[in-house]
Amino acid sequence: MSCSRYEIRFSGAGGQGLILAGIIMGEAAAIFEGKQAVQSQSYGPEARGGASKSEVIISDEPIDFPKATSVDALLALTQQACDKYSKDLKEGGILLVDSDLVKKLPKGNFTVVRFPIINTAKNEVGRTIVANIVALGAMVALSGIVSRESALKAVLSRVPEAFVELNRKAFETGYNRALEARG
Template sequence: MSRTIEFRLSGSGGQGLILAGVILADAAIREGKNAVQAQSYGPEARGGASKAEVIISDGEIDYPKVVLPDVVLAMSQEAANKYAARVKKGGLLIVDSTYVKNIPATPGRVYVFPISRLAREKVGKELVANIVALGILAGLTGVVSRQVLEQALLSRIPKGTETLNMQALEAGFEMAKASSVKVPA
């Protein structure tokens, strides 16, 4: 039986969630898995609502849209309000406590991390909060290996930002490890 996991990465335009979704799907493909990635954002783009969806499977993907995500990342209050209740029962809701102050009711397990603040304080730029979040997602779920995620990351970011982005990914993996709760693969 094949394993399929659905992700919804949501927040505000400009937070880099679409890039994070592309990197996650790229890493899955590099690992020999099947992946589908889709995105949407409001007409305002920067500052408006934004989401990226990724489906990763060891087998065929029958339907290319996320129906009931196993993992929801909410990096804005609006995203948390809209998607927290739509995570699969027992799934994961990962919240950026920098911008999400009220966590709505959810059937999933809630993980709260100061993602954007951590990017600012540990890495020096909030711009890489999406990569910190990617490290947290991969660290909690084990959906792709760290090595392959690093390869996908380095192939998708602008030249000259490699060190910054690798530090952000490391910070995310550290946060996931510190949570001490692992999701069964």
């Protein structure tokens, strides 16, 4: 109910690392910025595939309802997720989609940002597996709800030493590409 309540939803297919992206966003807010944050998820019984979502609520005040009610910023990495999870995106909200995989956009008054997220991970960063971190960087840039520095700290605190540079590059690339794509 509080006006500072900000709702983020990462959606796509099971196995794309979206739950982890949500956790890192939550850690950035709760640990590195001292805000309140709740992360939750919903997924099917499949180990991979199937529509999956991870939600993060960030607020300056205690958070009661832990799930999204009116989404401020939505990421969709698959068409199925976009169709299923865009219904409660709020008017004026941000919709970030993978432009290769999501062709049909929901109707509504949203700020739509499109770029080939998975392909960017594969070709620009070098590993498809960091697509979730590219997406996270993009969502941090577009939402502005946590600082670039806090989010990057949260990413790097989760990563083994050998993968620090890969993840830093993924995060920064996603951050910059999202701002370019928004224009």
